[in-house]
Amino acid sequence: MKLDVKEIFDGDLIGKEVEVEGWVRNHRKQKEFGFIDFSDGTCFNHLQIVYDDKLSTFDEISKIKNGSAISVVGTIVKSEGKGQSIELKASDVKVLGDCPDDYPMQPKHHTREFLREQAYLRPRTNLFQAVFRVRSVAAYAIHKYFQDRGYVYAHTPLITANDGEGAGQMFQVTTLPLDKLKGEVDYSKDFYGKKVGLAVTGQLEGETFAMAYKKIYTFGPTFRAENSNTKTHASEFWMIEPEIAFCDLEGLMDIEEDMLKYIVKYVLDNCKDEMKFLDSFVEKGLIDKLNRLVNSHFTRVDHEEVIKILKEADVKWEFEPEYGEDIAKEHEKYITDYFNGPVFIKNWPKDIKAFYMKQNPDGKTVAAVDLEVPGAGELMGGSEREADYDKLVARMKELNMSFDGLDWYVNLRKFGGCYHSGFGMGFERLLIYLTGVDNIRDVIPYPRTPLNCEY
Amino acid sequence: MKLDVKEIFDGDLIGKEVEVEGWVRNHRKQKEFGFIDFSDGTCFNHLQIVYDDKLSTFDEISKIKNGSAISVVGTIVKSEGKGQSIELKASDVKVLGDCPDDYPMQPKHHTREFLREQAYLRPRTNLFQAVFRVRSVAAYAIHKYFQDRGYVYAHTPLITANDGEGAGQMFQVTTLPLDKLKGEVDYSKDFYGKKVGLAVTGQLEGETFAMAYKKIYTFGPTFRAENSNTKTHASEFWMIEPEIAFCDLEGLMDIEEDMLKYIVKYVLDNCKDEMKFLDSFVEKGLIDKLNRLVNSHFTRVDHEEVIKILKEADVKWEFEPEYGEDIAKEHEKYITDYFNGPVFIKNWPKDIKAFYMKQNPDGKTVAAVDLEVPGAGELMGGSEREADYDKLVARMKELNMSFDGLDWYVNLRKFGGCYHSGFGMGFERLLIYLTGVDNIRDVIPYPRTPLNCEY
Numbered sequence: 071m072k073l074d075v076k077e078i079f080d081g082d083l084i085g086k087e088v089e090v091e092g093w094v095r096n097h098r099k100q101k102e103f104g105f106i107d108f109s110d111g112t113c114f115n116h117l118q119i120v121y122d123d124k125l126s127t128f129d130e131i132s133k134i135k136n137g138s139a140i141s142v143v144g145t146i147v148k149s150e151g152k153g154q155s156i157e158l159k160a161s162d163v164k165v166l167g168d169c170p171d172d173y174p175m176q177p178k179h180h181t182r183e184f185l186r187e188q189a190y191l192r193p194r195t196n197l198f199q200a201v202f203r204v205r206s207v208a209a210y211a212i213h214k215y216f217q218d219r220g221y222v223y224a225h226t227p228l229i230t231a232n233d234g235e236g237a238g239q240m241f242q243v244t245t246l247p248l249d250k251l252k253g254e255v256d257y258s259k260d261f262y263g264k265k266v267g268l269a270v271t272g273q274l275e276g277e278t279f280a281m282a283y284k285k286i287y288t289f290g291p292t293f294r295a296e297n298s299n300t301k302t303h304a305s306e307f308w309m310i311e312p313e314i315a316f317c318d319l320e321g322l323m324d325i326e327e328d329m330l331k332y333i334v335k336y337v338l339d340n341c342k343d344e345m346k347f348l349d350s351f352v353e354k355g356l357i358d359k360l361n362r363l364v365n366s367h368f369t370r371v372d373h374e375e376v377i378k379i380l381k382e383a384d385v386k387w388e389f390e391p392e393y394g395e396d397i398a399k400e401h402e403k404y405i406t407d408y409f410n411g412p413v414f415i416k417n418w419p420k421d422i423k424a425f426y427m428k429q430n431p432d433g434k435t436v437a438a439v440d441l442e443v444p445g446a447g448e449l450m451g452g453s454e455r456e457a458d459y460d461k462l463v464a465r466m467k468e469l470n471m472s473f474d475g476l477d478w479y480v481n482l483r484k485f486g487g488c489y490h491s492g493f494g495m496g497f498e499r500l501l502i503y504l505t506g507v508d509n510i511r512d513v514i515p516y517p518r519t520p521l522n523c524e525y
Numbered sequence: 526m527k528l529d530v531k532e533i534f535d536g537d538l539i540g541k542e543v544e545v546e547g548w549v550r551n552h553r554k555q556k557e558f559g560f561i562d563f564s565d566g567t568c569f570n571h572l573q574i575v576y577d578d579k580l581s582t583f584d585e586i587s588k589i590k591n592g593s594a595i596s597v598v599g600t601i602v603k604s605e606g607k608g609q610s611i612e613l614k615a616s617d618v619k620v621l622g623d624c625p626d627d628y629p630m631q632p633k634h635h636t637r638e639f640l641r642e643q644a645y646l647r648p649r650t651n652l653f654q655a656v657f658r659v660r661s662v663a664a665y666a667i668h669k670y671f672q673d674r675g676y677v678y679a680h681t682p683l684i685t686a687n688d689g690e691g692a693g694q695m696f697q698v699t700t701l702p703l704d705k706l707k708g709e710v711d712y713s714k715d716f717y718g719k720k721v722g723l724a725v726t727g728q729l730e731g732e733t734f735a736m737a738y739k740k741i742y743t744f745g746p747t748f749r750a751e752n753s754n755t756k757t758h759a760s761e762f763w764m765i766e767p768e769i770a771f772c773d774l775e776g777l778m779d780i781e782e783d784m785l786k787y788i789v790k791y792v793l794d795n796c797k798d799e800m801k802f803l804d805s806f807v808e809k810g811l812i813d814k815l816n817r818l819v820n821s822h823f824t825r826v827d828h829e830e831v832i833k834i835l836k837e838a839d840v841k842w843e844f845e846p847e848y849g850e851d852i853a854k855e856h857e858k859y860i861t862d863y864f865n866g867p868v869f870i871k872n873w874p875k876d877i878k879a880f881y882m883k884q885n886p887d888g889k890t891v892a893a894v895d896l897e898v899p900g901a902g903e904l905m906g907g908s909e910r911e912a913d914y915d916k917l918v919a920r921m922k923e924l925n926m927s928f929d930g931l932d933w934y935v936n937l938r939k940f941g942g943c944y945h946s947g948f949g950m951g952f953e954r955l956l957i958y959l960t961g962v963d964n965i966r967d968v969i970p971y972p973r974t975p976l977n978c979e980y
Contacts, residue, residue: 074739076675091771092739093941110771111738112675139943141771166771167912167942175940190730190933191940193737202734206678213668220531220567223661227971228683228746229696229761231978241684241716242703243696243723245750251706261696261750261760262978268698275645275971275980279657282648283566284529284547291683291746295700295716305716306684316546316565316596316621457622478645478980485630485646486548487622488594516682516730523686523717525730525933 076113083146084156090117091141091166093194096177099132106134107177108142108158111193114200114343118149118157127163136176137169137194182512189516189525197352200344201505201513204337208504209497211336212289212310215329221312222283226272228291231264231475239295240267241305268293273311273492274426274479277455280313280490281482287312289497297520301509304498306518313492319428319437319454320370322491323414326441326450327368330412334360337504353506359445360504366411373418373435376405383408394419394434399447406444413442425465426479428454428489439493446503452493459483531568538601539611545572546596546621548649551632554587561589562632563597563613566648569655569798573604573612582618591631592624592649637967644971644980652807655799656960656968659792663959664952666791667744667765670784676767677738681727683746686719686930694750695722696760723748728766728947729881729934732910735768735945736937742767744952752975756964759953761973768947774883774892774909777946778869781896781905782823785867789815792959808961814900815959821866828873828890831860838863849874849889854902861899868897880920881934883909883944894948901958907948914938 072089073081092110099105106119119142121131134140144160151157175191185192192198216223229243245261257265272288279286292309314325338345338360349356380391380401389398397405397415405413416439417430427436437454456462462483466473473480501513511517516525527544528536547565554560561574574597576586589595599615606612630646640647647653671678684698700716712720727743734741747764769780793800793815804811835846835856844853852860852870860868871894872885882891892909911917917938921928928935956968966972971980 074675091943093736111677112740137941139770139941166944167938169941170939173940190733190937191737193734199737202679203677203738205680206672206676209678209680210668210672213665217661217665220529221661222566222658223664224657225660225664225746225763225970227761227973227978227980229748229973229978230980232980239700241698241700243698244703245694245696246703248697248699248701248703248706248710249708251703253704255703261752261975262973263976264978266978278645278980279648279970281548282654283658285567291680293684297716306682308680315594475979482645483622484625485628486592486594486624488546489621515680515734518682518684518717520716521718523682523684523719523721524930525682525685525687525733 074112075110075117079113087145089143094134094136094138094140097134097136104132118154119160120157121160131163134165135169137173138165139167140165186511200347201507203344204341204505205501207340208333208337211333215332216287221285221287224276224279224286224288226275226288228269229266230269231266238270241293241295242267270294276311276313277482280315284315299520304510304514304517304519308497309494311494315488315490317491318489319439322452323370323439326493331364335364348505356506368412368414369409370414373415376415396422402442402447406442415440425469426455428456429461449499450493450495454491457483457487457489529567530565530572534568542600544598549589549591549593549595552589552591559587573609574615575612576615586618589620590624592628593620594622595620641966655802656962658799659796659960660956662795663788663792666788670787671742676740676742679731679734679741679743681730681743683724684721685724686721693725696748696750697722725749731766731768732937735770739770754975759965759969759972759974763952764949766949770943770945772946773944774894777907778825778894781948786819790819803961811961823867823869824864825869828870831870851877857897857902861897870895880924881910883911884916904954905948905950909946912938912942912944
């Protein structure tokens, strides 16, 4: 009976004969025995395979190298060793795919930098096996959260002629032969007949769907051609952008809080072994941190009040907090400490926020909200959207924005517009928070950063 | 109590007072009564709202235009009209967002071409409300199928220096200032320091994850810069590419068949009203067709046998079927008719298939398989992968392929390689099959085709 290792751990199979196929993670040989640390990747825990010299093939088995693919037939028995409750006593071991001595993933410590260079092999290590399983389960949790609540999943376009919110540098997409260009470019000859690039957001198109389905979300790749080499920036990453009609800023915060707690709890419940490993070896106290979030109360406070608290704080700031201005990382940290938990900072100065945000009656602020989470910083950013046609148009003119190609977006306010809100969450930021891994390059299978596009 | 229309239809609320927010799809006024065909997009069916001249605001309500956003307070009552079991007797109706008379989505027949031009409004029509709900639910069914079975969802990169299987024309991605280029391009100055483009497949990277997790799938956007203006081609579309280690061609067909039946059944079960509409107005017999698939047996037959059947058929072909060659649409149709159901055509001539497919012992064919579905044509294409290092290298040399940037792919055969298989399914092809809508432009929210990149 061919089984996944996960099925063996989940089942009650002591005394049963089974067959498994997978890889040798570590092979320890003794004179009369051998132990194979075996993984087929279907669960985090490895199965120990034991064989002894009563097997006629003992000598051949002894020679099997780390990294090899093997199939094993044997009997599930109680383990007397520590670290596992059951093991597989082999009656037959076959090599399916050999592995040479220069295999880079030998069972020893590797630096994360080295593993990044070997990105195609790193999911075979415990660390990345855990991280990318969490990535998969967290992605599913997001879909499940929204689908169970009747949201429609909208695939917004990646190639676009809009620069979205104007928030990010765009990559250009073209089929023109670059080596034959001279001076002014004739875009009528390009694939789409105009200049296009990779989307920095799906929000604007998302709003069009919210005006038909009430509750929608996007979950897809997003691009920024920013030349920043930090631990938290990648030029290709995944974003979730829910958009909800008939929802105001308070309602939006309810959704953000509920969703985040759901995802965190789902990962804790469905990646127990992975999270235990990450808690032990990557971020001590990780599971506690996440459980605290699930049980915490999210504070809601105005930006102005935040600045007041920061100004009154007995702290020597690197960046002086100012009314009307953005806040720095040091301020974010102080504020979540101050309130001892996640904080929604709302009603931001309009001049530092995007054109589509709802203008508050005070004439100075917009109904925007950033969620600050202890140990993660800003995890989500959202707003109520400006639903008033005249106010939106006036703001766009004030900012010298072109209406070219955005007429449809403005028209949403004309054709049965309504109050509505949405937010964006960078998926990798969430993963950094969930796994304790502190570099975005280590939560993306094949990260893209300036001058780096391997695989 | 504010409720979604879906909650009202799902609940038992007769006699209860509720509040709803949504849009006027149609407004019929009589002297003493008015009927509003009301949708909030949370379910396919509309709620009928009735109001009468006992309301002091009767005259104002009578003036509400099609397309307007409104909020309604009222009591759920049994409906005496036909077409619905309950309706909402209004006590208060407020306009949240007006809509002018030149609103393009008036309740009358619109051509699909017109609706494509108004893509941002078309989800408000019954047809597209149904199609994009099915898209969302089908996407979730795919995630659910794989996650429930322990597959890891892998996000493969979209920007890449590889041309994948060499199967499709690639878009180039750049941050170079095109109007300043002259002659030979210095890619060391480009964002990634080399020439890159948009991925045509995630399979190769997917294989690296299958070698660590055994069972993985991708589900993300894919790009083809092909200048084809057909009903089934878009330059940006979504693909699902599962990859399974320790799985041969027979095992792969088991998975393809099981997955397809699961998705179809899931959509039938979870989009009942949408499917009923599509069955009535788009493709008569759609639900029967899909139920037949769920209950059908998928035939498995060699390519060679298919050609023999075609040659022996008493049919005058436009394209003569030939051993060693691909088959045409007319042949696909004949074969699914012949076997009266879906057909896996396997073991294809190696010269017309990709380099990574497992070479069969006959030296002429590869272990590839295409799934032909009645009414859909080729829905999936897959293969067992060549696991033998020497054979893979020899084939790549034979095809004059460069190993540059593909060393890691070849190395998968060296470092514990094993037999493994995978397939690709174009998501939009599946949607065309599921909805009966015959143009790919009508199953993608904002389709991208040559010279067309609106929104």
